[in-house]
Amino acid sequence: MEMEKHLNCSRGGAESVLGLKPSSSLSIAYHPEYGPHNDIVLLELDEKLLPDVFNQRVFIRGQPDDDAVLCTQSKTYAVKFVGTSNSVCLVPPSNQSGMRRKLQDHEENGCDLERASVIKLAPGSMEIVEIAPRLDKLKSLLSQAPYGIEDASEMEVEGLGRDEKGLYKWGDLVNEIQASDEELKSGLQSLSAFEIDGYWRLLDETYMDMILKMLLHNCVLLDWTLNALDEDEVLGVLESDGFPRKVAHHCLSVYGDKLQEGGCKPFWKLNDKRVSVHFARSVLREAEGNMKMERFLDEWRRKVPIGMETSLEILEGEILTEKIGIEIWIRAFRASSLPSAAADRFSILFKERPRWDWKDLQPYIRDLNIPGVSLEGLLLKYTRRVQSSSHEEPVFTAR
Protein backbone atom coordinates (compact mmCIF):
# COMPACT_ATOMS: atom_id res chain seq x y z
CA MET A 1 0.00 0.00 0.00
CA GLU A 2 2.77 2.36 0.92
CA MET A 3 4.33 2.07 -2.52
CA GLU A 4 1.05 2.70 -4.26
CA LYS A 5 0.50 5.81 -2.29
CA HIS A 6 3.80 7.34 -3.33
CA LEU A 7 3.47 6.78 -7.04
CA ASN A 8 3.19 10.03 -8.99
CA CYS A 9 2.98 12.00 -5.82
CA SER A 10 4.86 15.18 -6.53
CA ARG A 11 3.53 17.88 -4.32
CA GLY A 12 6.02 20.49 -3.24
CA GLY A 13 8.92 21.78 -5.24
CA ALA A 14 11.78 24.20 -5.00
CA GLU A 15 9.74 26.48 -2.77
CA SER A 16 9.33 23.70 -0.18
CA VAL A 17 13.08 23.13 -0.17
CA LEU A 18 14.04 26.80 0.03
CA GLY A 19 11.30 27.72 2.46
CA LEU A 20 11.79 24.82 4.84
CA LYS A 21 11.13 26.07 8.38
CA PRO A 22 13.44 25.25 11.29
CA SER A 23 12.54 21.97 13.04
CA SER A 24 10.66 20.65 10.06
CA SER A 25 11.53 18.11 7.43
CA LEU A 26 10.86 17.29 3.81
CA SER A 27 11.03 14.13 1.76
CA ILE A 28 13.22 14.24 -1.31
CA ALA A 29 12.37 11.92 -4.17
CA TYR A 30 13.08 11.41 -7.83
CA HIS A 31 10.59 13.36 -9.92
CA PRO A 32 7.89 11.45 -11.86
CA GLU A 33 9.63 12.81 -14.98
CA TYR A 34 13.16 12.25 -13.70
CA GLY A 35 15.69 11.67 -16.48
CA PRO A 36 18.81 13.01 -18.17
CA HIS A 37 16.89 16.01 -19.65
CA ASN A 38 19.82 17.05 -21.83
CA ASP A 39 17.72 19.93 -23.11
CA ILE A 40 17.90 21.60 -19.72
CA VAL A 41 21.16 23.44 -19.08
CA LEU A 42 22.40 25.86 -16.45
CA LEU A 43 24.01 29.19 -17.25
CA GLU A 44 25.85 31.21 -14.65
CA LEU A 45 25.43 34.95 -15.17
CA ASP A 46 26.38 38.12 -13.37
CA GLU A 47 23.48 39.72 -11.57
CA LYS A 48 23.97 42.85 -13.71
CA LEU A 49 23.29 40.89 -16.91
CA LEU A 50 19.92 39.57 -15.75
CA PRO A 51 17.89 42.58 -16.99
CA ASP A 52 19.34 41.97 -20.48
CA VAL A 53 18.17 38.37 -20.32
CA PHE A 54 14.71 39.19 -19.06
CA ASN A 55 14.29 41.81 -21.75
CA GLN A 56 15.42 39.27 -24.37
CA ARG A 57 18.51 41.18 -25.46
CA VAL A 58 20.95 38.27 -25.13
CA PHE A 59 22.04 35.98 -27.96
CA ILE A 60 24.30 32.99 -28.43
CA ARG A 61 26.19 33.47 -31.69
CA GLY A 62 28.44 31.41 -33.91
CA GLN A 63 28.61 28.78 -36.59
CA PRO A 64 28.36 25.10 -35.59
CA ASP A 65 32.16 24.73 -35.67
CA ASP A 66 32.86 27.92 -33.68
CA ASP A 67 33.13 28.03 -29.92
CA ALA A 68 29.86 29.63 -28.90
CA VAL A 69 29.83 33.18 -27.58
CA LEU A 70 27.14 35.00 -25.65
CA CYS A 71 26.38 38.55 -26.72
CA THR A 72 24.58 41.31 -24.92
CA GLN A 73 23.87 44.53 -26.78
CA SER A 74 27.39 45.82 -26.15
CA LYS A 75 29.66 42.98 -25.05
CA THR A 76 30.84 39.53 -26.09
CA TYR A 77 31.51 36.63 -23.72
CA ALA A 78 33.09 33.24 -24.29
CA VAL A 79 30.91 30.38 -23.02
CA LYS A 80 32.52 27.37 -21.43
CA PHE A 81 31.17 24.32 -19.70
CA VAL A 82 32.43 23.73 -16.19
CA GLY A 83 31.77 20.23 -14.92
CA THR A 84 31.35 19.12 -11.33
CA SER A 85 31.90 15.80 -9.57
CA ASN A 86 29.28 16.64 -6.96
CA SER A 87 25.72 15.50 -7.32
CA VAL A 88 23.80 18.63 -8.22
CA CYS A 89 20.12 17.74 -7.86
CA LEU A 90 17.80 20.15 -9.64
CA VAL A 91 14.46 20.73 -8.00
CA PRO A 92 11.90 22.55 -10.15
CA PRO A 93 9.08 24.60 -8.67
CA SER A 94 5.91 22.63 -8.05
CA ASN A 95 3.86 24.22 -10.83
CA GLN A 96 5.92 22.82 -13.69
CA SER A 97 4.08 21.33 -16.65
CA GLY A 98 2.04 18.30 -15.94
CA MET A 99 2.32 18.67 -12.25
CA ARG A 100 -1.01 20.32 -11.53
CA ARG A 101 -2.85 17.49 -13.19
CA LYS A 102 -1.00 14.87 -11.21
CA LEU A 103 -1.55 16.85 -8.10
CA GLN A 104 -5.27 16.69 -8.60
CA ASP A 105 -5.15 13.01 -9.44
CA HIS A 106 -3.35 12.13 -6.31
CA GLU A 107 -4.28 14.72 -3.79
CA GLU A 108 -6.91 12.50 -2.32
CA ASN A 109 -4.50 9.57 -2.16
CA GLY A 110 -3.15 11.08 1.00
CA CYS A 111 0.38 11.28 -0.23
CA ASP A 112 3.12 13.01 1.66
CA LEU A 113 2.53 16.71 1.21
CA GLU A 114 5.98 17.71 2.32
CA ARG A 115 7.88 16.26 -0.54
CA ALA A 116 10.12 17.76 -3.24
CA SER A 117 11.29 16.08 -6.42
CA VAL A 118 14.58 16.01 -8.27
CA ILE A 119 14.08 16.32 -12.03
CA LYS A 120 17.70 15.73 -13.09
CA LEU A 121 21.29 15.74 -11.96
CA ALA A 122 23.18 18.65 -13.51
CA PRO A 123 26.62 17.57 -14.73
CA GLY A 124 27.85 21.16 -14.45
CA SER A 125 27.02 24.60 -15.74
CA MET A 126 27.96 27.08 -18.44
CA GLU A 127 30.09 30.01 -17.37
CA ILE A 128 30.91 33.13 -19.32
CA VAL A 129 33.99 35.33 -19.49
CA GLU A 130 34.23 38.62 -21.37
CA ILE A 131 36.31 38.52 -24.55
CA ALA A 132 37.10 40.81 -27.46
CA PRO A 133 34.59 40.48 -30.31
CA ARG A 134 35.69 38.12 -33.08
CA LEU A 135 35.56 40.57 -35.95
CA ASP A 136 38.33 39.31 -38.25
CA LYS A 137 35.83 37.30 -40.23
CA LEU A 138 33.80 40.44 -40.97
CA LYS A 139 36.51 41.85 -43.19
CA SER A 140 37.01 38.61 -45.10
CA LEU A 141 33.25 38.25 -45.65
CA LEU A 142 32.77 41.77 -46.91
CA SER A 143 35.92 41.65 -49.03
CA GLN A 144 34.40 38.91 -51.18
CA ALA A 145 32.35 41.38 -53.17
CA PRO A 146 33.27 45.02 -52.63
CA TYR A 147 31.00 47.61 -54.18
CA GLY A 148 32.56 48.82 -57.41
CA ILE A 149 31.81 50.48 -60.69
CA GLU A 150 29.82 47.45 -61.94
CA ASP A 151 27.42 47.76 -59.02
CA ALA A 152 26.90 51.44 -59.71
CA SER A 153 25.97 50.82 -63.34
CA GLU A 154 23.86 47.78 -62.48
CA MET A 155 21.58 49.96 -60.42
CA GLU A 156 20.17 51.44 -63.54
CA VAL A 157 18.97 48.08 -64.80
CA GLU A 158 15.96 47.51 -62.60
CA GLY A 159 14.32 44.21 -61.99
CA LEU A 160 17.27 42.01 -62.87
CA GLY A 161 17.99 39.20 -60.40
CA ARG A 162 21.00 40.20 -58.39
CA ASP A 163 23.73 37.72 -57.68
CA GLU A 164 23.69 37.60 -53.91
CA LYS A 165 26.90 35.65 -53.56
CA GLY A 166 29.23 37.37 -51.14
CA LEU A 167 26.58 39.89 -50.12
CA TYR A 168 25.46 40.19 -46.53
CA LYS A 169 22.52 41.81 -44.85
CA TRP A 170 22.62 42.76 -41.18
CA GLY A 171 20.67 39.60 -40.37
CA ASP A 172 23.28 37.50 -42.18
CA LEU A 173 26.14 39.19 -40.36
CA VAL A 174 24.76 38.55 -36.88
CA ASN A 175 24.46 34.89 -37.82
CA GLU A 176 28.08 34.78 -38.97
CA ILE A 177 30.01 37.15 -36.72
CA GLN A 178 30.65 36.49 -33.05
CA ALA A 179 30.19 39.99 -31.71
CA SER A 180 27.52 42.03 -29.96
CA ASP A 181 25.37 44.39 -32.03
CA GLU A 182 27.29 47.45 -30.88
CA GLU A 183 30.66 45.85 -31.50
CA LEU A 184 29.53 44.70 -34.93
CA LYS A 185 28.36 48.22 -35.77
CA SER A 186 31.65 49.75 -34.72
CA GLY A 187 33.48 47.00 -36.61
CA LEU A 188 31.55 47.92 -39.75
CA GLN A 189 32.36 51.55 -39.16
CA SER A 190 36.08 50.97 -38.70
CA LEU A 191 36.08 49.04 -41.98
CA SER A 192 34.24 51.98 -43.58
CA ALA A 193 31.47 49.64 -44.65
CA PHE A 194 28.12 51.09 -45.66
CA GLU A 195 24.62 49.79 -46.21
CA ILE A 196 23.19 49.96 -49.71
CA ASP A 197 20.18 48.10 -51.16
CA GLY A 198 19.93 46.31 -47.83
CA TYR A 199 23.47 44.92 -47.98
CA TRP A 200 26.55 45.89 -45.99
CA ARG A 201 29.38 46.51 -48.46
CA LEU A 202 32.94 47.74 -48.58
CA LEU A 203 33.65 50.26 -51.29
CA ASP A 204 36.22 49.03 -53.79
CA GLU A 205 39.39 51.06 -53.22
CA THR A 206 39.93 52.05 -56.83
CA TYR A 207 36.29 53.10 -57.14
CA MET A 208 36.63 55.10 -53.95
CA ASP A 209 39.70 56.71 -55.44
CA MET A 210 37.70 57.71 -58.52
CA ILE A 211 34.99 59.38 -56.44
CA LEU A 212 37.41 61.24 -54.21
CA LYS A 213 39.38 62.48 -57.23
CA MET A 214 36.16 63.61 -58.88
CA LEU A 215 35.14 65.40 -55.70
CA LEU A 216 38.49 67.22 -55.46
CA HIS A 217 38.34 67.98 -59.17
CA ASN A 218 34.90 69.53 -58.73
CA CYS A 219 36.18 71.56 -55.79
CA VAL A 220 38.70 73.22 -58.08
CA LEU A 221 36.34 73.49 -61.01
CA LEU A 222 33.40 74.91 -59.09
CA ASP A 223 35.45 76.85 -56.59
CA TRP A 224 34.16 74.98 -53.53
CA THR A 225 36.02 75.38 -50.30
CA LEU A 226 37.31 72.13 -48.77
CA ASN A 227 36.31 73.29 -45.30
CA ALA A 228 32.65 73.90 -46.03
CA LEU A 229 31.16 71.62 -48.65
CA ASP A 230 27.44 71.96 -49.15
CA GLU A 231 26.15 68.39 -48.97
CA ASP A 232 23.24 68.84 -51.39
CA GLU A 233 25.36 70.55 -53.96
CA VAL A 234 28.23 68.04 -53.73
CA LEU A 235 25.96 65.02 -53.94
CA GLY A 236 24.02 66.56 -56.80
CA VAL A 237 27.13 67.17 -58.86
CA LEU A 238 28.65 63.75 -58.09
CA GLU A 239 25.35 62.16 -59.07
CA SER A 240 25.43 63.91 -62.41
CA ASP A 241 28.99 62.57 -62.79
CA GLY A 242 27.52 59.07 -62.56
CA PHE A 243 28.05 58.18 -58.91
CA PRO A 244 25.01 56.94 -56.97
CA ARG A 245 23.97 59.48 -54.35
CA LYS A 246 24.27 57.03 -51.48
CA VAL A 247 27.79 56.03 -52.51
CA ALA A 248 28.82 59.67 -52.86
CA HIS A 249 27.42 60.35 -49.41
CA HIS A 250 29.42 57.44 -48.02
CA CYS A 251 32.53 58.92 -49.60
CA LEU A 252 31.86 62.23 -47.86
CA SER A 253 31.49 60.48 -44.52
CA VAL A 254 34.72 58.53 -45.00
CA TYR A 255 36.86 61.52 -46.00
CA GLY A 256 35.02 64.32 -44.29
CA ASP A 257 33.51 65.41 -41.01
CA LYS A 258 30.01 66.77 -40.81
CA LEU A 259 29.97 70.29 -39.44
CA GLN A 260 27.72 70.65 -36.43
CA GLU A 261 26.49 74.11 -37.17
CA GLY A 262 23.10 75.53 -36.48
CA GLY A 263 22.15 76.03 -40.13
CA CYS A 264 19.53 73.91 -41.78
CA LYS A 265 21.76 72.71 -44.61
CA PRO A 266 24.34 70.04 -43.84
CA PHE A 267 27.95 71.00 -44.55
CA TRP A 268 31.09 68.89 -44.61
CA LYS A 269 34.76 69.60 -44.04
CA LEU A 270 37.28 67.30 -45.68
CA ASN A 271 39.56 65.60 -43.15
CA ASP A 272 43.18 66.33 -44.15
CA LYS A 273 44.62 63.25 -42.56
CA ARG A 274 42.16 60.79 -44.08
CA VAL A 275 42.52 62.29 -47.54
CA SER A 276 46.33 62.26 -47.29
CA VAL A 277 46.41 58.67 -46.04
CA HIS A 278 44.14 57.67 -48.89
CA PHE A 279 46.59 59.02 -51.46
CA ALA A 280 49.60 57.50 -49.69
CA ARG A 281 47.86 54.12 -49.93
CA SER A 282 47.09 54.62 -53.57
CA VAL A 283 50.74 55.54 -54.38
CA LEU A 284 51.96 52.44 -52.56
CA ARG A 285 49.33 50.25 -54.21
CA GLU A 286 50.47 51.34 -57.63
CA ALA A 287 54.12 50.70 -56.69
CA GLU A 288 53.23 47.12 -55.67
CA GLY A 289 56.03 46.72 -53.17
CA ASN A 290 59.02 48.64 -51.90
CA MET A 291 59.70 52.11 -53.19
CA LYS A 292 62.39 54.63 -52.49
CA MET A 293 61.34 57.18 -49.91
CA GLU A 294 62.18 60.15 -52.12
CA ARG A 295 60.10 58.90 -54.97
CA PHE A 296 57.21 58.08 -52.65
CA LEU A 297 57.19 61.54 -51.05
CA ASP A 298 57.35 63.09 -54.48
CA GLU A 299 54.36 61.21 -55.84
CA TRP A 300 52.38 61.49 -52.65
CA ARG A 301 52.71 65.27 -52.45
CA ARG A 302 51.73 65.58 -56.07
CA LYS A 303 48.44 63.73 -55.44
CA VAL A 304 47.37 65.39 -52.21
CA PRO A 305 45.47 68.69 -52.55
CA ILE A 306 47.60 71.74 -51.89
CA GLY A 307 47.67 72.73 -48.25
CA MET A 308 47.01 69.26 -46.85
CA GLU A 309 49.52 67.70 -44.51
CA THR A 310 52.02 65.18 -45.89
CA SER A 311 54.31 64.29 -43.02
CA LEU A 312 55.31 60.71 -42.38
CA GLU A 313 53.84 60.83 -38.86
CA ILE A 314 50.30 60.60 -40.20
CA LEU A 315 51.24 57.29 -41.85
CA GLU A 316 51.82 55.54 -38.52
CA GLY A 317 50.42 52.04 -38.74
CA GLU A 318 50.29 52.30 -42.55
CA ILE A 319 53.92 51.96 -43.65
CA LEU A 320 57.24 50.45 -42.66
CA THR A 321 60.55 52.00 -43.61
CA GLU A 322 63.86 50.27 -43.98
CA LYS A 323 67.37 51.55 -44.52
CA ILE A 324 69.22 49.71 -47.27
CA GLY A 325 72.70 51.10 -47.81
CA ILE A 326 72.29 54.85 -47.82
CA GLU A 327 68.77 54.76 -49.11
CA ILE A 328 65.51 54.58 -47.20
CA TRP A 329 62.80 52.35 -48.64
CA ILE A 330 59.14 52.39 -47.79
CA ARG A 331 56.38 49.88 -48.17
CA ALA A 332 52.76 49.46 -47.16
CA PHE A 333 52.04 47.54 -43.96
CA ARG A 334 48.65 48.32 -42.55
CA ALA A 335 47.69 47.81 -38.93
CA SER A 336 44.08 47.46 -40.00
CA SER A 337 44.89 44.34 -42.03
CA LEU A 338 46.29 42.46 -39.03
CA PRO A 339 44.32 39.85 -37.06
CA SER A 340 42.74 40.97 -33.80
CA ALA A 341 43.77 37.94 -31.72
CA ALA A 342 46.95 38.81 -29.83
CA ALA A 343 48.83 35.56 -30.52
CA ASP A 344 48.16 35.75 -34.28
CA ARG A 345 48.99 39.45 -34.32
CA PHE A 346 52.41 39.05 -32.68
CA SER A 347 53.25 36.02 -34.79
CA ILE A 348 52.64 38.01 -37.99
CA LEU A 349 54.55 41.01 -36.66
CA PHE A 350 57.62 38.95 -35.80
CA LYS A 351 57.45 37.19 -39.13
CA GLU A 352 57.51 40.61 -40.74
CA ARG A 353 60.43 41.77 -38.61
CA PRO A 354 62.35 39.81 -35.99
CA ARG A 355 63.14 42.99 -34.00
CA TRP A 356 60.90 45.96 -33.36
CA ASP A 357 61.64 49.36 -31.89
CA TRP A 358 58.90 50.54 -29.58
CA LYS A 359 57.97 53.49 -31.77
CA ASP A 360 57.52 51.19 -34.79
CA LEU A 361 55.70 48.47 -32.87
CA GLN A 362 53.27 50.66 -30.97
CA PRO A 363 51.01 51.61 -33.93
CA TYR A 364 50.54 47.92 -34.72
CA ILE A 365 49.43 46.81 -31.27
CA ARG A 366 47.72 49.84 -29.75
CA ASP A 367 44.27 48.70 -30.90
CA LEU A 368 44.60 45.22 -29.35
CA ASN A 369 41.76 44.95 -26.94
CA ILE A 370 41.68 41.90 -24.70
CA PRO A 371 39.34 42.40 -21.72
CA GLY A 372 41.25 42.19 -18.47
CA VAL A 373 44.72 42.26 -20.04
CA SER A 374 46.76 45.44 -20.40
CA LEU A 375 49.08 46.20 -23.29
CA GLU A 376 52.01 45.73 -20.89
CA GLY A 377 50.64 42.31 -20.01
CA LEU A 378 50.48 41.39 -23.69
CA LEU A 379 54.05 42.56 -24.26
CA LEU A 380 55.23 40.45 -21.33
CA LYS A 381 53.41 37.43 -22.66
CA TYR A 382 54.31 37.62 -26.33
CA THR A 383 57.63 39.52 -26.53
CA ARG A 384 61.09 39.64 -25.07
CA ARG A 385 62.27 43.11 -24.20
CA VAL A 386 65.92 43.83 -24.91
CA GLN A 387 67.51 46.99 -23.62
CA SER A 388 71.28 47.08 -23.83
CA SER A 389 71.59 50.09 -21.56
CA SER A 390 69.16 52.22 -19.61
CA HIS A 391 69.42 55.24 -21.90
CA GLU A 392 68.74 53.24 -25.05
CA GLU A 393 65.32 52.53 -26.51
CA PRO A 394 64.04 49.00 -25.82
CA VAL A 395 63.82 46.51 -28.67
CA PHE A 396 61.19 43.76 -28.77
CA THR A 397 61.81 40.25 -30.12
CA ALA A 398 59.69 37.12 -30.26
CA ARG A 399 59.34 35.10 -27.09
Added chain:
Amino acid sequence: MQIQLKCSCGEGSCPEWAIIELQGVVEVQPDFQEQLKNLKIGQICRSSEDTYTFTIGYHELTGSKVPMKKPLLVLKKIKKNIEDNADTNPSNPFKMELEVIGIIRHKILFKTRPKALITRPQPVVKERKQSSKSGITEMERAC
Protein backbone atom coordinates in the same frame (compact mmCIF):
# COMPACT_ATOMS: atom_id res chain seq x y z
CA MET B 1 23.47 31.23 -36.54
CA GLN B 2 22.21 33.00 -33.50
CA ILE B 3 20.06 31.76 -30.69
CA GLN B 4 18.05 34.23 -28.71
CA LEU B 5 17.59 33.71 -24.99
CA LYS B 6 13.83 33.88 -24.76
CA CYS B 7 12.07 34.65 -21.58
CA SER B 8 8.35 34.67 -21.10
CA CYS B 9 8.42 35.10 -17.36
CA GLY B 10 10.05 38.50 -16.77
CA GLU B 11 12.42 39.45 -14.03
CA GLY B 12 10.06 39.62 -11.10
CA SER B 13 8.22 36.39 -11.78
CA CYS B 14 10.96 34.05 -12.99
CA PRO B 15 10.26 30.76 -11.18
CA GLU B 16 12.90 29.92 -8.63
CA TRP B 17 14.42 26.46 -8.75
CA ALA B 18 16.48 24.87 -6.01
CA ILE B 19 19.66 22.84 -5.97
CA ILE B 20 20.41 20.14 -3.45
CA GLU B 21 24.11 19.53 -3.80
CA LEU B 22 26.09 16.75 -2.21
CA GLN B 23 29.52 15.29 -2.64
CA GLY B 24 29.88 12.07 -4.53
CA VAL B 25 27.09 9.98 -5.92
CA VAL B 26 23.88 8.53 -4.58
CA GLU B 27 24.03 4.88 -5.42
CA VAL B 28 20.77 3.14 -6.03
CA GLN B 29 20.36 -0.53 -5.25
CA PRO B 30 20.54 -2.56 -8.47
CA ASP B 31 16.93 -3.67 -8.08
CA PHE B 32 15.69 -0.11 -8.39
CA GLN B 33 18.01 1.30 -11.02
CA GLU B 34 15.39 0.99 -13.73
CA GLN B 35 12.65 2.55 -11.64
CA LEU B 36 13.99 5.78 -10.32
CA LYS B 37 10.90 7.82 -11.02
CA ASN B 38 9.06 8.67 -7.81
CA LEU B 39 11.58 6.75 -5.74
CA LYS B 40 12.29 8.39 -2.43
CA ILE B 41 15.89 9.49 -1.97
CA GLY B 42 15.81 10.62 1.62
CA GLN B 43 14.68 13.15 4.13
CA ILE B 44 15.92 16.71 4.57
CA CYS B 45 15.49 18.17 8.00
CA ARG B 46 16.22 21.74 9.01
CA SER B 47 17.41 20.92 12.48
CA SER B 48 18.24 24.49 13.44
CA GLU B 49 18.26 27.94 11.86
CA ASP B 50 21.45 27.25 9.88
CA THR B 51 21.79 23.49 9.88
CA TYR B 52 20.24 21.05 7.48
CA THR B 53 20.61 17.30 7.62
CA PHE B 54 19.96 14.96 4.75
CA THR B 55 19.28 11.37 5.68
CA ILE B 56 19.78 8.90 2.87
CA GLY B 57 19.37 5.28 3.89
CA TYR B 58 21.80 4.67 6.71
CA HIS B 59 23.75 7.85 6.11
CA GLU B 60 23.38 11.35 7.36
CA LEU B 61 24.83 14.48 5.73
CA THR B 62 25.10 17.86 7.38
CA GLY B 63 24.89 21.05 5.39
CA SER B 64 23.51 24.54 5.07
CA LYS B 65 21.60 26.81 2.74
CA VAL B 66 24.00 28.99 0.78
CA PRO B 67 23.34 31.78 -1.72
CA MET B 68 24.86 31.23 -5.17
CA LYS B 69 27.84 33.50 -5.87
CA LYS B 70 26.17 34.35 -9.15
CA PRO B 71 22.65 33.36 -10.13
CA LEU B 72 22.20 30.33 -12.37
CA LEU B 73 19.65 30.48 -15.14
CA VAL B 74 17.80 27.30 -16.01
CA LEU B 75 17.57 27.15 -19.80
CA LYS B 76 15.59 24.78 -21.97
CA LYS B 77 16.67 24.08 -25.53
CA ILE B 78 13.80 24.18 -27.98
CA LYS B 79 14.21 23.06 -31.57
CA LYS B 80 11.87 24.63 -34.09
CA ASN B 81 11.49 22.87 -37.37
CA ILE B 82 12.09 24.13 -40.86
CA GLU B 83 8.57 25.29 -41.75
CA ASP B 84 8.60 28.01 -39.14
CA ASN B 85 11.93 29.17 -40.40
CA ALA B 86 12.04 28.57 -44.15
CA ASP B 87 11.35 32.17 -45.08
CA THR B 88 13.94 33.81 -42.91
CA ASN B 89 16.79 31.38 -43.23
CA PRO B 90 16.40 28.60 -45.78
CA SER B 91 19.94 27.28 -45.28
CA ASN B 92 19.24 26.36 -41.69
CA PRO B 93 17.26 23.15 -41.31
CA PHE B 94 16.06 24.04 -37.83
CA LYS B 95 16.15 26.95 -35.51
CA MET B 96 17.24 26.57 -31.94
CA GLU B 97 15.79 28.60 -29.16
CA LEU B 98 16.77 28.80 -25.54
CA GLU B 99 13.97 29.55 -23.15
CA VAL B 100 14.69 30.78 -19.65
CA ILE B 101 12.49 28.57 -17.46
CA GLY B 102 13.92 29.34 -14.06
CA ILE B 103 16.55 30.92 -11.91
CA ILE B 104 18.57 29.47 -9.06
CA ARG B 105 19.72 31.78 -6.30
CA HIS B 106 20.22 29.36 -3.40
CA LYS B 107 21.31 25.82 -2.86
CA ILE B 108 21.27 23.46 0.05
CA LEU B 109 24.88 22.33 0.13
CA PHE B 110 25.95 19.19 1.94
CA LYS B 111 29.70 19.29 1.81
CA THR B 112 30.53 16.92 4.63
CA ARG B 113 31.29 13.25 4.32
CA PRO B 114 28.31 11.12 5.31
CA LYS B 115 28.03 9.99 8.89
CA ALA B 116 26.82 6.42 9.36
CA LEU B 117 23.69 6.08 11.42
CA ILE B 118 24.20 3.21 13.80
CA THR B 119 20.65 2.79 14.93
CA ARG B 120 18.02 3.21 12.32
CA PRO B 121 15.56 5.99 12.87
CA GLN B 122 12.03 4.94 13.73
CA PRO B 123 12.35 1.24 13.10
CA VAL B 124 8.64 0.82 12.58
CA VAL B 125 7.48 -1.95 10.30
CA LYS B 126 5.83 0.42 7.89
CA GLU B 127 8.96 2.57 7.69
CA ARG B 128 11.20 -0.39 7.10
CA LYS B 129 9.21 -1.35 4.09
CA GLN B 130 9.54 2.15 2.73
CA SER B 131 13.28 2.33 3.30
CA SER B 132 13.95 -0.90 1.55
CA LYS B 133 12.00 0.42 -1.37
CA SER B 134 14.26 3.44 -1.56
CA GLY B 135 17.21 1.16 -1.41
CA ILE B 136 19.80 3.89 -1.23
CA THR B 137 22.56 2.44 0.77
CA GLU B 138 25.76 4.03 -0.09
CA MET B 139 27.32 7.44 -0.50
CA GLU B 140 30.53 7.63 -2.36
CA ARG B 141 32.98 10.38 -1.79
CA ALA B 142 34.18 11.37 -5.21
CA CYS B 143 36.23 14.44 -4.70
